[in-house]
Amino acid sequence: MSLNYFELFELKPAFDIDLAALENNYRKIQSESHPDRFVTATSAEKLASMQTATLANEAYQTLKKPTNRAKYLLELQGINAVAETNTNMPADFLMQQMEWREAVEDNATNLSGMHRLLRDIKHETATLQQTLADELDTKKAWQAAAETLRKLQFMDKLREEIARKLAILED
Amino acid sequence: MALLQISEPGQSTAPHQHKLAVGIDLGTTNSLVATVRSGLSSVLVDDDGHALLPSVVRYLPDGSIDVGYSAQAAQSQDPTNTIISAKRFMGRGLKDIDVSQQPYHFIDSNEMVQIETRAGIKSPVEISAEILKTLKTRAEKSLSGELVGVVITVPAYFDDAQRQATKDAARLAGLNVLRLLNEPTAAAVAYGLNNASEGTYVIYDLGGGTFDISILKLAKGVFEVLATNGDSALGGDDFDRRVFCWILEQSKCKPVNAQDTRLLLTKAREAKEWLTDHATAQITSVLSTGELVNITLSTKQFNELTQTLVTKTLTPTKKALRDANLTIDDIKGVVMVGGATRMPQIRLAVADFFKQTPLTNLDPDKVVALGAAIQANTLAGNKSESDLLLLDVIPLSLGLETMGGLVEKVIPRNSTLPIARAQEFTTFKDGQTAMSIHVLQGERELVMDCRSLARFELRGIPPMVAGAARIRVTFTVDADGLLSVSARETTSNIEANIVVKPSYGLSEEQILTMLKSSFSEAENDKNARLLAEAKVDAESLLAAINMALEQDGSLLNAKEKQKIISQMDALQANIHGGVGDAIRKATEVLNAATEDFAAKRMDASVSRALAGKNLNSLEI
Numbered sequence: 001m002s003l004n005y006f007e008l009f010e011l012k013p014a015f016d017i018d019l020a021a022l023e024n025n026y027r028k029i030q031s032e033s034h035p036d037r038f039v040t041a042t043s044a045e046k047l048a049s050m051q052t053a054t055l056a057n058e059a060y061q062t063l064k065k066p067t068n069r070a071k072y073l074l075e076l077q078g079i080n081a082v083a084e085t086n087t088n089m090p091a092d093f094l095m096q097q098m099e100w101r102e103a104v105e106d107n108a109t110n111l112s113g114m115h116r117l118l119r120d121i122k123h124e125t126a127t128l129q130q131t132l133a134d135e136l137d138t139k140k141a142w143q144a145a146a147e148t149l150r151k152l153q154f155m156d157k158l159r160e161e162i163a164r165k166l167a168i169l170e171d
Numbered sequence: 172m173a174l175l176q177i178s179e180p181g182q183s184t185a186p187h188q189h190k191l192a193v194g195i196d197l198g199t200t201n202s203l204v205a206t207v208r209s210g211l212s213s214v215l216v217d218d219d220g221h222a223l224l225p226s227v228v229r230y231l232p233d234g235s236i237d238v239g240y241s242a243q244a245a246q247s248q249d250p251t252n253t254i255i256s257a258k259r260f261m262g263r264g265l266k267d268i269d270v271s272q273q274p275y276h277f278i279d280s281n282e283m284v285q286i287e288t289r290a291g292i293k294s295p296v297e298i299s300a301e302i303l304k305t306l307k308t309r310a311e312k313s314l315s316g317e318l319v320g321v322v323i324t325v326p327a328y329f330d331d332a333q334r335q336a337t338k339d340a341a342r343l344a345g346l347n348v349l350r351l352l353n354e355p356t357a358a359a360v361a362y363g364l365n366n367a368s369e370g371t372y373v374i375y376d377l378g379g380g381t382f383d384i385s386i387l388k389l390a391k392g393v394f395e396v397l398a399t400n401g402d403s404a405l406g407g408d409d410f411d412r413r414v415f416c417w418i419l420e421q422s423k424c425k426p427v428n429a430q431d432t433r434l435l436l437t438k439a440r441e442a443k444e445w446l447t448d449h450a451t452a453q454i455t456s457v458l459s460t461g462e463l464v465n466i467t468l469s470t471k472q473f474n475e476l477t478q479t480l481v482t483k484t485l486t487p488t489k490k491a492l493r494d495a496n497l498t499i500d501d502i503k504g505v506v507m508v509g510g511a512t513r514m515p516q517i518r519l520a521v522a523d524f525f526k527q528t529p530l531t532n533l534d535p536d537k538v539v540a541l542g543a544a545i546q547a548n549t550l551a552g553n554k555s556e557s558d559l560l561l562l563d564v565i566p567l568s569l570g571l572e573t574m575g576g577l578v579e580k581v582i583p584r585n586s587t588l589p590i591a592r593a594q595e596f597t598t599f600k601d602g603q604t605a606m607s608i609h610v611l612q613g614e615r616e617l618v619m620d621c622r623s624l625a626r627f628e629l630r631g632i633p634p635m636v637a638g639a640a641r642i643r644v645t646f647t648v649d650a651d652g653l654l655s656v657s658a659r660e661t662t663s664n665i666e667a668n669i670v671v672k673p674s675y676g677l678s679e680e681q682i683l684t685m686l687k688s689s690f691s692e693a694e695n696d697k698n699a700r701l702l703a704e705a706k707v708d709a710e711s712l713l714a715a716i717n718m719a720l721e722q723d724g725s726l727l728n729a730k731e732k733q734k735i736i737s738q739m740d741a742l743q744a745n746i747h748g749g750v751g752d753a754i755r756k757a758t759e760v761l762n763a764a765t766e767d768f769a770a771k772r773m774d775a776s777v778s779r780a781l782a783g784k785n786l787n788s789l790e791i
Contacts, residue, residue, distance in 0.1 A: 010781055027393045028780040031560055033773055035589060035650040039320070039349045039550040040190075042715050043762045044769035050589055050649065052773050057587045167490060 004076060005059035015070055015129075015136040017063065026060040066129050067156055070149045073136055081146035082153065093151060100158055104165070111169050118162050121155055128152045190319040192349065192551035193310045194357070194543025197299060197323055197337065199258040199406060200379030200510065202226045203537060204306040205544035206314060207553070212361065212541040215313045223536060224309075226379075228301045229253040230290035238305040247437065250274040250429040252288045256408060257302075259380045260284050260295035261340075262332030272412065274429035283336065294681075296340045303344035320349035322547035324539050326381045327353035328401035328566050330612045331624050331654050338651065349550040351651040354378070355385035356396065356561055357542030358508040361533060370503030371397070373491075375521055375529065376539075377484060377511040380406040384488045386495045386502075396564045398494035398585050400487035405480065407443075407511035413476045414439035414468065418454060422464045431458045442468050447513050474516045481520045488524065494585060505529040510536045563588050565648050569624075572609035576618045581646055584614065591647040595661075598642075602634040608644065610654070627656055633663045702751040709746050709758045713739060716765060719772060726771045738764045 006013040009025040031037075033052035038045050062068045074081045089097075100121070107113030128151055135145035193206045193215070201223040205214045214222045221240065229242035230252045237245070246253040251274055260268060265279045276287040285294050303323075310318060323346075325337050334351055341348045355374030369390050376383040383401040387394055415436050419427070427435065434456060442452035446468070456464045492498065505521060507529045512518065521529050533541070546561070564585045570578040571594065581592050596606065606629050613621030632640055641661040648654050659666050716739060724732060742757040 025781055027390075027560075029777050030393065030562060032776045032780045034560055034562070036350065036550060036560060040552050042712055042765065042769065044765040045715075045772070047766060048769040048773040050647075051770070052777060053650075054589045054591045054647070057590055061587070163493060167493065 005063055005072060008056070008059050009063065011063070013073060013076060015066070015073060016133045017069070019064070022060070022063055026056060029056045066132070067149065067152050070132050070136060070145065070152070074142060074146055074149065077142050079142055079146055081149045089147070089150065097154060104158065104161060108165055109169070111166075114162055114166055114169065118159065118166075121159050121162070125152065125155045125159070128155060190551040190553055191310075191314050191316045192320050192322070192544075192547035192553070193306075193314075193318060194322045194352075194540050194545070194547045195303065195306055195324070196354070196357075196540035196543060197258065197302065197325075197340075198226055198378055198539075199256050199381060199408070200226055201536065202302050202306060203540035204310050205537070205540040206310065207544050207548035212544045212548075214537050214540055215310055217309055224302065224305060225255075226258065226302050227253060227255045228257065228298045230288040230293070232289065234290065236290070236301055238301050247430055247433045250433045251276060252290075254286060254288070254293070254298050256380055257295045257298040259404070260286075261299065262330065262334075262336040263295075274432060283332075296336050297343060299337070299340035300343035303341055303346060307344055307346055318346070319551050320347040320547065322350050322352050322357075322543045322550065323348060324352050324354045324357045324543050325652075326376075326378070326401065326403060327355050327383045327385050327396070327399040327563075328381065328403050329652075330567055330622055331569075331652070332612075332622065333403075334652050338653070348651075349547055351653075352543055352546055352561070353383075353385065353396070353399070353563055353566075353652075354539045355383055355399070355506075355508065356387065356394065356563060357539045357546065358506050359385075359387050359389075359394065359542065360545050360559065360561070361538045361542030362506055362530065368503070371495075371497065371501050373488075373502050373505045373525065374508060375484070375488070375505055375512065376401075376508035377517060378406050378509040379408050379511070380404070382406060382484050382487065384484070384491045386491050386497065394559055394561045395587070396562065396585075397497070398491040399564060399566050400491040400494065401566075402483065402487055405483055407440075407509070409480055410443055410477050410511065410514070411436055411439040413480065414442055414473070417468070417472075417476055418464060418466065421466050422462075424458070424462060424464070425460075427458060427460075431460075434458070435464070438464075443473070443514070446470050446473050447515065470515075477516070481516055484517075485520070485524055499525050502527075506538075507531050507535055508538055563650070563652070565590065565652055567612045567622075568614055569646060569648070569654065570611050570613075570621065572611060572618050578611050578613070578616060578618055578621050582648060586648075588652060589647065589649050591645055593643050593645045596642045596644060597638050598632065598635065598640045599637050601637050603637070603640070604632045604634055605630045606632065606642070608656075610646075610656070624654065625656075627658075629658050631665065632660055633665055635662075698751070702749065702754075705751045705754040705758070706746055709742055709754050712758055712761060713742060716761070719765075719768065723768075723772050723775060726775060727768060731768070735761075735764055735768060 004013070009022050011017050011022060030053060033049050033056060035046065035049050035053060038049040041049070062072050071081055103117055107117055128148055132145055132148050132152065135141045135148060191206070193204050196203045203214055203222060203224065205212055216222050217224070224239045225243040227239065227242040227246060229237040229245050229249060231237055242253055243255070246255060254275065260283070263284055264282070265277055265284045268277070268284060270277055278285040278287055278292055283294055283296070285292050307318065321341065323337060323341055325334055329337070337351060338348055355376050358374050358376065359372060371386060371388045374383070374385045374387065381401065381403050382405040383399065385399040386397045388397050418435055418439060438454050438456050442454050445452040450470050452468045454464060454466050454468060458464065502525055505525050505527065507518065507521070512531070512535045518529060518531065564587055565582060566584060568580045568584040569582040570580040573579045581594055582590055596608070598606065608627040608629065609618070610624045610627065611618060611621040612624050615621050629642060629644070632642060639662070642658055643661050644656060644658045646654060646656055716735065720732070720735070738761040742754070742761050745754045745757040
């Protein structure tokens, strides 16, 4: 039987996880498996080190970020939340998306406006993450969670967009 | 690939002996070598007591090669055969270089740029190898022994082609590279940022030719690089060039020849260094035309001339902070690296930006080599007190060319190494048996704006109808930040054959040719050496497996154990046979036979680390 990422770090599969334990166990695994520990080892040992360290990195990055973690939890349930066949969104959210996008365009050259938008987006993101925790960990409402996850992904993209625009403004 | 992974004949395989390992800072302007002796990292000096080796290589008329101060002294008389700052050309094509600023005869090739000298056409890799050879000789003389391996530092912002070129140079110099280490990470190690200094640090590294900014987090004995950024074409040399242009302007000189350019650039550098501790610098020089240059440069003028360069370093700094999602309030300390950070206006600008005084108590020229030595000592397996683990990241995103000249990112920048990502492709014609994949590195969306790393041809795809084949291409970036690619057709499970054409690197063939030409005079010697190396490798493998069986033999059942032991016996018999190739082959077979055992041992040690968890079968 193979281990999933949660089992690798000795965590219960959940959205609301102990991030300190995750980081701690990740570091422990890297301390044992990182290629730096096997520089003068046999090539078979180097290969094993490379594979384990790579897996630990992939697993850590997946579980560390809330959006990736939710996506992975749904995958464990056999649900691909981001498949192209799975992108129907409620009309009100689509409307809201457009408003966000317009706000970003309107403030594209306004540094303080962009920072204010970023704050709003962070707030909205936190709310969506709270909803996800409820849907994934308490209600086990997978389809509802998949929809919330898609909203969250949209917010992530919006935040990246703003970061890109801020980078241009600050240059 | 095992060829010339030099572990010296006669090198002891005894486990407890102190292994000689050094750290090398292969700099644009100067290079250094350092080692750990009696627990202390120190820079090794040459016969004249110099720690720095100017990264200057001169090809002399008599066919000999000069490296260092004497070569540097000759650069004005012999500019076209005296190569400085070769690091700037590593893994670079002609179009990446501002040729007008350089006195050399560049050869345009589709790959890495080359320079025509009186000793023939030289690639930057060969030129760098000369510097490494000089440092190797210095180290072996000073430590009275052969080196087990080296850690060579590279700018964190170096892309795959530049890293590969550095590793190739080491191979040409006969050095066994334990790791390529990012310069800022090395500096942080040198500062002994240890458990008592947990927190987030910025390493501001302004070297001769490159600027790097890295943000590192240190917690519980693990260094994690949070973000890195920089400008691989900004360094102390640019300050010299500003002063050089100013001299021409002030003294109303006509455009000068290569020799005078070199002369005035040297004067410019001297003036810059003088201004670190003085208010004005006098620049006096007689040009080959007989014209006299005699002007005074004040600190104020110098600061004005170079202000935009100082500001230019803050842009990547801001970007790195944003990538790491941090503000200046999160930064516990700022480490200054690189000779150019001696300039007072740089220190002021950094202090002003971060609202704290930067750390400058270690010599900014030596700090990288000192850190590299500490890491080399650890990697070679010598016990040390501060056994830090460094988790480094890939500095630039890796992507693939897709339809319409766009780049699709496969591995985003700042991903922790090692990392592997798989991508699936399919055929678009019936019966298609080959496809070509273009790998790029960079952050931009268009192929033309990113650096082309390599083109891969996948061949041997089983013929199927269009769209039926599933070719899974796996991109792996190792702890040195180097990319490798493998591919497999998943419906038939056929391993596709990959032909790599590096865009800027040297091909395996070119390297072998260079190696051959450097060893040709001692052919017999070489064979004897290869045999001795094969034996040493085989014996150390046998010793390692014996030890592993002793410690963890219980992880294997009787049959598995017997399989390994019979391959060990076969290798032993080959060692007595005394044929180099046969020994190498048997070594490879034994290595392959122990892969499952190695994986089991790894799982066992990870589960021990997490305390009592059975991880017998991790899905990799």
